Amino acid sequence: MINWLTILPGVKVWRLSTGFFSFYFFCKSIILIGLILNNKKFSLIGFLVSSDLVLHLREMANRKGKEIRLFFAELGGEELSDALRNTMAIIMPLLVFFYLGMPQLAIGIATGTLLIANADLPGNRSDKLQGAWLAILLFPTVAIVTVLCLSQIILLSVWIGLLTFSLMMTSVFGQRIGAIGLLSVILATFTIGLHPASALNYGFYIFLGVIWYHLVSLTQIMLLPYRSLTRALRKCTKQTAALMELRASGYDPTAPLSGFNERNIRLHLKVNASHELIRRLLLSDNLAMREESIKGKKMLAKSMALIDLYEQASAVHHDYPYLRATLAGSNALELIGDSIICLAKQLDKGVTENKELLDDKIAKLVRLSQGSDEKSELIGKLLANLRQTRLLVEKVNGQKHTVGDPSILRFQEFISEEGFNWELLLKELNIDSPIFRFALRLAILLAFSIVILFVFPGDRYGYWLPLTLIVVSRPSYGPTKKRNIERIVGTLIGLVVGWGVLVMTDSNTFQLLFAAAFLYSFFVFFNSRYWLSAMGITAAVVLSLAVYHGHPLNILSDRLLFTLMGCTMGVFATFLFPIWQSGRLKDLFVKVLIANRDYLYQVSIADEENGMHQVRLARKRAYQTLSVLSEAMLLSATEPKWKRVELGAARQIQLLCFQCNGLIAAMSSGKDNRSAPYDQHLLDGMDQCIAQCIKSDLPNWKAVGYATTASEQPMEISGVITKLYTCFSK
16 A cells, blocks of 8 residues: 655645644633633643643654755755756757757767766766766667667567676676666666667767766866765765754753654764765775875865764763753753754854853853762763864864874775675675675566567557666665655656646647756756656656657556556565565674674774774774664565564664664763773673674564663663673573
8 A cells, every 4th residue: 555645745744734733723622611611620631632732743843844954955056956967968969969850869869868867976086987987888888789689579588687687786896886787777678668770870879978978077077076075075064963953852851752763863874874975985086085185184184073073973971861860950951952052053054153152051061060979970971072072063164174194095994895896796696695686586577577568569668667667676675665656656746747738838849848847856856855756757758758759648648557567566576586674683783793892892992092093993884884784674664564573672772782882982082091901891791792692583582671761870881781681682
């Protein structure tokens, strides 16, 4: 069943708001009736319920508002300008060569440009040059061979199957190479629909399209070499500010803690993905990482400060129920929360504002920390974290940059391995590999869809079936289902919108102008709101083909038919060589525990001169394993009910792993004497947890409870380790 509310947030907010307001006015009616009957108890009940609803509705509106603001903040200038660049790069050859009377050349160049534009991921100059050479060699070859196979159904089916399997396996070489491989398969399906007469001419047109687009893209990166990196840093800065604001809400006694951990984990996933992108863009850029590159060193310093700031924001001194209970009766909670929000705003806007106000709040916290009781000691720890956070915010904003690092080459260790590593490819060539299973599944699915096409021999739009299968298929069941729903909703809206434009105006000029606008929206929302992107490309296709081919009703019906067929086949195909995330959870938990143990060890033995490099490496590995685990947990919750496992205990263990990581981060940021001997019993405890996790099975794990109300016990890393061991014990 289609869950429309998850696809149309506007409908969701409208229905929830309508329900809240209806019930609100019902409660007001209860108050009125109570007053008429002179029944005070009756009126009081209505008043309390309606007041609580207003507060709940206000909280929901604030939360949704923050999510919308964060979305539009992330949808920055680069996405909009890139979408405009891609749209113009497609439209210009169409206009020129149609005007010159060469429609086949125009369509071929536009097809090559459209497809390679979707594979042009954020990157530095070396990334884009590597992608350009690969696409220039691969795209024309795929186009020519596909045309040569069009006359034989069996040969074409085998070719599409082999091509899909081999190119989908290239995802082991990295995102960019995998994207070029995927778009090459899509090019093959476009070729089936275009059915060109000459293989060599068509291949040459595609070649020209790829060359044309990369001339535009490479010219842009030569003029603005740090454009993608600057954008990634800005996006990560806003995400970190959002994480700090979420943390500040934990110090508000009136803010509920329900849902806090889920929002926290989702933000952690976004921030970690941004960190990985920043490391790849910066550390693999030979120009930026040259010893004489002052700008590169400044950006490196800013990146390090931003990642260190994330560690400060992730640091956990105690859980929020304990903090609220211990600091109750003083204004320390309000001072800390307001200070964090002030710093988050400074980080987000990139300027120092309300400096005097922040100084005043910190001065008040200093006075509250001057004591020997438990409350003063706790405020002192939080104050130290706050000061370090402020220093890092100033570094990120460029007020206290330190330029240069004598060991700049050591940072190459932070880059995740990408490129043509044939040993890695051979390692993935087994039936247990998720990449291998997905490549094999998609290859079989597309080969079968090619055979189905010949059931509709006179239908020129049958290629939409394999095209739909490619764009909606994902390795796991949950993402595939979500992508299918988004595709169907976007297609239905796009068909309605496209038909509306056709009815509204008979002018081909206006119809093509609308098509260009919808093509622009396709690029704008492709990576953020796919249903909007699907709506845009559907409307653009309907309008363009109606102008070029005519018969708009046939276009509308075929688009709907083949979209529904492709989505249905895509969902059922996930059970062919399925990839169940629940079966990976135990191994992922073991990796998280090992990474946290190594992080704890490196923090314990680190000294100022030599140890921080290893601490940062260990921290990166710990954050990455937590991100992979969190993503697998989210995917496990979307699997079919008959395959889904009970995740109650696993969620608690996941939370404990995050707490353990946060406590280690607090140790790292607050350790004054780094040469002090470490506590061996903590490392021994982690070793016992790892051994117990390996011996136990996920269905036998048990939850030990997590307090969401006031707690009288402080959070210590030894206590978290004990809880972890208890969860794994039968």
